[in-house]
Structure formats: structure tokens, C-alpha cells
Amino acid sequence: MDANSIKQKALDLGFHKVGIVAVDEQSPSPQPLQRWLSQGYNADMAWMADPRRQDIRQVMPEVRSVISVALNYYTPQAQSTEPDKAKISRYGWGRDYHKVLQKRLKALATWLEAQGEAISTRIYADTGPIQEKAWAQQAGLGWVGKHSNLITREYGSWVFLGEVLTNLAIPPDRPHTEHCGTCTRCIEACPTQAITEPFVVDANRCIAYHTIENRSESISEEIAPHLQNWVAGCDICQEVCPWNDRFAQETDIEDFQPYPGNVAPTLSELAQLTDRDWDRRFRASALRRIRPDMMRRNAKASLDGPRS
Numbered sequence: 417m418d419a420n421s422i423k424q425k426a427l428d429l430g431f432h433k434v435g436i437v438a439v440d441e442q443s444p445s446p447q448p449l450q451r452w453l454s455q456g457y458n459a460d461m462a463w464m465a466d467p468r469r470q471d472i473r474q475v476m477p478e479v480r481s482v483i484s485v486a487l488n489y490y491t492p493q494a495q496s497t498e499p500d501k502a503k504i505s506r507y508g509w510g511r512d513y514h515k516v517l518q519k520r521l522k523a524l525a526t527w528l529e530a531q532g533e534a535i536s537t538r539i540y541a542d543t544g545p546i547q548e549k550a551w552a553q554q555a556g557l558g559w560v561g562k563h564s565n566l567i568t569r570e571y572g573s574w575v576f577l578g579e580v581l582t583n584l585a586i587p588p589d590r591p592h593t594e595h596c597g598t599c600t601r602c603i604e605a606c607p608t609q610a611i612t613e614p615f616v617v618d619a620n621r622c623i624a625y626h627t628i629e630n631r632s633e634s635i636s637e638e639i640a641p642h643l644q645n646w647v648a649g650c651d652i653c654q655e656v657c658p659w660n661d662r663f664a665q666e667t668d669i670e671d672f673q674p675y676p677g678n679v680a681p682t683l684s685e686l687a688q689l690t691d692r693d694w695d696r697r698f699r700a701s702a703l704r705r706i707r708p709d710m711m712r713r714n715a716k717a718s719l720d721g722p723r724s
């Protein structure tokens with residue numbers, strides 16, 4: 417099938433970038449992931465070790481192509497520097513990105529299946545054992561930077577990724593080349609030295625892991641003093657990246673405009689958030705992954721430590 421009509425359809429549905437990978441010939445090497453796992457850098461995120469993540473045929477045996485797509489989610493508000501304000505990672509400011517991506521991915525998959533009776537598809541949006549960033553690089557969308565996020569030339573790294581897997585053979589794109597060069601800004605800026613070497617992030621040391629995924633009662637002593645008021649994720653390594661500095665541009669997707677209160681809430685209000693307030697406040701938000709007790713824990717840890 418013609419790759420251009422698939423790409424045009426993806427763009428018509430509002431995706432900002434789209435590229436195609438031929439499974440097998442262009443599949444990403446499983447070795448970097450294996451090495452990362454063998455070092456224990458996934459912390460307690462057992463799903464990262466799911467063997468299907470290293471072999472896409474275990475997800476969809478008949479898959480022949482991966483259509484990789486990206487949505488720009490940047491909005492121009494800045495993080496507050498006031499000492500009593502909490503910082504929430506940009507990915508969580510607006511409507512839950514899973515919902516926004518899935519709606520468009522479903523439309524793309526339905527359209528594709530309508531092009532021929534034997535065409536089958538599966539869609540993913542940060543929801544399955546797929547090495548999304550590695551596939552996106554193979555699809556030519558951008559490259560995985562030294563901070564381990566995907567960087568695009570047009571939007572920097574403020575992009576959400578999704579995939580349509582299909583049994584259809586489609587002419588593929590060329591993988592993107594890597595353009596970090598000699599830059600090490602993200603490595604130097606990371607307050608917990610979580611980027612142990614270029615392209616390798618140790619989740620055990622990463623504020624994003626501790627504020628979103630770590631379910632323990634308290635934030636560890638090694639991490640807590642370095643939170644710099646981050647209560648939901650951490651964007652430091654992306655904020656300092658020259659590609660974001662130069663190329664971030666405001667999204668045209670209304671759903672990604674921040675909900676009131678998601679940019680710069682106060683630490684004290686989050687530290688005392690009731691379960692009911694949490695439910696009301698984070699409706700239709702990706703921040704629901706951070707349970708109310710975790711949000712209170714994160715805010716308290718920043719209140720107890722040195723402030724930014």
C-alpha cells in the first residue's frame with residue numbers, strides 16, 4: 417500500500433509527525449534495553465522487563481509494519497520559581513494524553529482496516545510492551561537524546577508517541593540520525609545524577625520515577641533533598657535541552673492547554689489534598705496515576721526539604 421496516503425491520513429487526523437518501520441529489517445535492537453534491565457535501572461517497574469517489549473511479534477504475531485506517530489503537547493506557560501509552588505511536569509497539565517492519542521489512533525486504524533479486508537491493526541499509546549522511543553527513531557520521527565527522551569527537529573522533545581501495528585507491508589522510512597553531538601546539558605542539570613552515562617537513565621535515581629511510579633510511603637533520603645518542588649514528574653533535563661529551547665512551539669491541540677490549577681499549585685495545598693479534592697481536580701488527567709497519598713507524600717517531601 418502507498419505510504420504517502422497513510423501518512424496524509426495521519427496528518428489529517430491531527431498527528432504532527434508520522435513515520436513507518438518495516439518489522440524485522442528495521443526492528444530496534446533489544447540490546448540497550450537488555451543492558452539497562454541487567455543493571456537494575458528499571459527499579460521496581462517490572463513491566464519494563466516484559467519479554468514482549470523485546471520482540472514485537474509476541475505482541476502481534478502477524479505484524480509487518482509499525483506506523484509511529486507523535487503529537488506536540490507544548491504550551492508556553494513557564495514553571496514557577498516561587499518557593500511555595502509545586503512543579504508538575506508538562507505532560508500532565510492538560511487532558512490525559514492517552515485519551516487524546518487513542519481517539520486519533522483508533523480513527524487511523526479504522527481507516528486503514530477499511531482499505532482491505534485482510535488488513536488487521538493494533539494500537540498503542542504508552543499502554544503496552546512497546547519500545548516506543550526506539551520505534552519512533554527507526555520511523556524517522558527523531559532521535560533518542562542523552563536524557564532518553566525522543567527529540568524531534570520541529571517540536572523538541574515535547575511530544576507524545578503512539579503506534580499502529582499492522583499486518584500490512586508498507587514502504588518504510590529511514591531511521592533518524594542522532595543530533596546531541598558534544599552537548600551534555602541534560603546530564604549536568606540532573607539534580608540526582610540519574611543520567612549515569614549518555615542515553616542511560618537510572619530510574620532508581622530519577623525524580624520522575626519517584627514521584628509517579630514509586631509507591632513507597634516516603635521519598636528516599638537520597639532523592640528528597642533534590643526534588644526542587646517537583647511533585648509529578650520532572651522536566652529539568654528537557655527544559656535545559658537546546659532543541660527545546662530553540663524549537664518548542666505551541667500545540668494546536670486544545671486538549672493540551674493546562675487545566676486551571678495544574679500549573680504552579682501551592683505545595684501546602686497538595687500536601688493536604690483530600691481524596692475527594694484529588695478526584696475532582698485530576699479528572700481526565702494522566703496525573704491520576706499519582707494516587708492521592710502519593711501526591712501528598714511528594715508535596716510534603718518538597719516542603720520538608722530545601723526549596724527551589
Ligand code: SF4
Nearest residue numbers: 606622623650652653
Ligand atoms: S527527569 Fe529529572 S531526575 Fe530524571 S533524569 Fe531528567 S533531570 Fe534527572
Ligand code: SF4
Nearest residue numbers: 561562596599602657
Ligand atoms: S540536553 Fe544536549 S545531550 Fe541532552 S538530550 Fe538535549 S541535545 Fe542531547
